[in-house]
Amino acid sequence: MPPMEQQKLSGRPLVGQAISRLEGYEKVTGAARYSGEFNVKDLLYGYVINSTITKGKIISIDTSKAEAIPGVITVFHHGNRPSLAWFSMQYADMDAPPGTPFRPLQNGEVKYNGQPIALLVADSFETARYAATLVKVVYTTEEFQTDLIGNMAKARAPKGGLATFLKPPPPKPFGDFEKAFEAAPFKATGKFIHGTEHHNPMELFTTTTVYNGKGKLTIYDKTQGTVNCQLYVANVFGLHFKDVRVISPYVGGAFGSGLRPQHQLFFSVMAALELKRNVRVTLDRHQMFTFGHRPPTVQFTRFGATVDGKVTALNHEAIAETSRFEDYTEVVVNWAHMLYPAQNTLFKYNLVPLDVFSPLDMRAPGGSTGLHAIESTMDELAYQLKIDPLELRLINYAERDESTDRPYSSKELRKCYLQGAEQFGWNKRSPEPRSMRNGHKLVGYGMATGIWEAMQLPARAAASITTEGKLKVNSAVTDIGTGTLTVMSQIAADEMGLPLEDVSFTYGDSKMAFAPIQGGSFTISSVGSAVKAACNALKKKILKKAKTMDNSPFKSHKIDEVVFADRKMISIANPSVFISYSDIIAANDHKVIKSVNFAMPKALKLKKYSRAAHSASFVEVEVDEELGTINVTRAVTAVAAGKIINPKTAKSQILGGMVWSISKALREETISDHRFGKYMNMNIAEYHIPVHADIHDLDVIFVEEQDDIVNELGTKGVGEIGLAAMPSAIANAIYHATGKRINQFPIHFDQLL
Amino acid sequence: MQDALAKINISQKHRAVAGGTNLIDLMKYFITDAAELVDVNTIPQHHAIEELPDGGLRLGALTTNAETAYHPLVESRYPLLSKAILAGASAQIRNMATNGGNLMQRTRCYYFYDVNTPCNKRTPGSGCAAIGGYNRTMAIMGTSEHCIAVFPSDMCVALAALNAVVNIEGPDGDRQLPFADFHRLPGDTPHLDNNLKDGELISSIDLPAEGFPQHYSYLKLRDRNSYAFALVSVATAFELCDTGISKARIALGGVAHRPWRVTEAEVFLNGKDPVRVNFEAAADIILQGAVPFEHNAFKIELAKRAIVRNCMMALDPDTQLPGAQPSH
């Protein structure tokens, strides 16, 4: 439907409006129920027992003391577990990297510290947790390695596989990097070290499995993919796909940790099937550190430029941790050449398998890692050249993606730079490091660029006009707190010409129309397009029905000759000819009109373009000259991400990413002790994320960007782009303030003493 | 009250629970062996804040950290204490945490909390994993080969500087301990944090009349601006007269197994001008003999600078920022 026409007929479209999230009331009043809050009758509680060694074998498990505790039902372990799927493949979920997925309780082998090795089931969580301490496990131990830095010599290329579809390997080299770098009059190099991070969403991973008898299960799970979990459970436990229903109505944050089914799902289902009872398994905060994490990395950069600042040589190499059983990869080194059109490039990405659990996508995986190295090396180059860092970006602005030799479907990064700089007051920056101050504080300005690929996956949605003439839409997609419910409702309402209150979007249930896992910033483009497609199919059905009515004035109308507005279908040629949805339903014998449709990315067309959201962040820091303490006093992030469906929820995404940037650059780290092969700060008192007192003035700009290629909605997604640029901008601002270039994250203030 | 004491006296397995903000966490990690908790909150005498005849102030052991910090007499006469308390934990925790519990809280050493690693404090004789491990947060003063843990309290740093006295009730009667004698160094008994005996309870804490309301400052340096334990903290108080400093108090937190005070440095400052060079000299005296470990050498330099800065801040308390951050 032509948008202008619709606007004329029904007022302002909802898409583009800053609508508050529709489930906000439920969330702030506590009415929203999360997976651990479905209090079904006769519930049993499972508590996971974790290995206390890093590598070796379980010799024996003595459960007698635990089982003597009143309330304890049983202890499951590798020695007494039910038989499970035989092939590793059956444990592979939609997000499984190449390798053999971890299989809980497969055998007595311990592959990493904290591995779940048993499940104690009792009639209360507290009893289960206490009794779990009485289970005595005897191991033989083997030597292990968990230290990336100490094992870099073992780096090797990752295995190929399906995963490379969304995570392509490094681009091929161009020209002759070594020669060009050698010849470049200006050079900047860096070694960047990032530690392990854990997602730590506020909501703990919990599964409540309701046993419906005869192998039928209703599972309330914390996940980013209901269908993914349904598939996993059906495969692993040999159940019929349709007998497994996974529901996830609210998700208290996940940040990637819910992309793969986590082991509490496995345990809850196993116990429910075996005991034929309802079973809940909750991981405690400590156990939230016993599955996926952002892998530690070491990166090396070498950039060369001409005297006038043209980058001629780009080299970016990364070495990342993975587990011994899967080759988890992320896109770390592919960005530099997408941003800067150098003629000579060299990119490498290698893995070191260690005795840890497989890493897992964590918000802006790879991007937030790689862009720190790229953008801080660009910053260094700017200082060497004595060119303003922003100017250097403009000198090297890529009009097309040289790494794949394709045009961008749209790219308004220049506007991000200019509008962001303007809003921030970048022109007040004095070029020299340590040249700005405020009392005891050195003041620094830093900026950096962000980029994140705009992806779309196939997804389905179902739409129907109810007997009351209202619209119902559903999709199995989750809402991980991003505002999915709200934006899908907006899209559907506009498509059908309805006010928001006439639309109900239901989601988070594997029974509903298929949706992929919710991640990679691709939900709006994938599921949003499916919602649009389902509505379009519904419109055709409505027209078809209208044509069958006696004396129908629509008999000769084609679908592009009608609009859907004001709860009606209206003839464009003659707006006095219309039929309301309730009349259509009446004509349909008061039966619901339904449609289900797929939205597929238009692969052939898309292949011709690079598609990415862009951003630019500008940051002011104050560093106490004597004590080193760092405050991010101001920051502006300007984003070009295509059509913004809802500026309010989108802004919240970017703000969240900016807070996380402060976290990444200055706060969070999982501390390891490699002598024990384990993490040491497995709680959120010691795993530091920012507190209110760390957050000052944050500003978001969405620049206008029209994209007719990327998908039907013109959206690029905003989930990760907020975390792409700003960590590096913080490091760059610290350099400007202090003259110290710290390339290790998080930056500790004592490094500035 | 006698009832509670009697119960606590029965065996070590009975533990007093006040706010529960530390004890319950320890129980969740199965670090304490407490078999039964005795709720001491029912002892009304331990709740009050009352003036003492000598001009001092008595803080009930069961008075919460928040009530204490915001009490008008504490705010006006002992602002250093108020600032130190408010630099600790979070508003929610301070509302629950009690003064007695604050003195008794245990170290935050990572290894102490992980029952699968050696720790002499948790399991005497098992070794100290922190010495050869990740020790960025650990002590630089008064350590032993058995333990290098830090006592984490902020409140107690101010209490040390203010020469507080701990009032104790026990099966053998009441007694008093000067604050400096309350907490212990690890030595070869790191499992003992302090000199309270089994079966004893803290009833209150006495503050002497001298509260340094004119010139004081608490500075806390940590990995985030709130809700993190100190890497280094400093409580400073001065009395100034025409000829310079007439009395000085400097106590450090985050550097030792107890609040750290070196009276020689305070004596050195007596009669001196309140200027940077003198503060630097005092800092050197205090940090003499500091011993770093692999990851915490920065604490020595940081502590020196923090002492100097906090002395400067104490001269002009109005410049202090919330959260005991460095002033502008």
Ligand SMILES: Cc1cc2nc3c(=O)[nH]c(=O)nc-3n(C[C@H](O)[C@H](O)[C@H](O)COP(=O)(O)OP(=O)(O)OC[C@H]3O[C@@H](n4cnc5c(N)ncnc54)[C@H](O)[C@@H]3O)c2cc1C
């Ligand atoms: C996440 C977190 C962050 C924190 N950050 C800080 C910080 O930055 N700075 C800081 O100073 N503190 C901090 N704290 C610690 C907090 O101040 C202490 O937990 C609190 O003061 C303990 O008081 P409570 O009443 O809750 O003690 P409880 O937990 O009830 O008891 C602690 C111990 O004291 C004993 N006890 C209690 N009352 C008495 C008594 N009257 N006589 C004898 N023994 C007694 C108990 O038996 C127990 O062994 C933090 C705590 C947490 C959980």
Ligand code: SF4
């Ligand atoms: S420093 Fe003390 S508390 Fe920490 S591991 Fe060593 S003995 Fe235990």
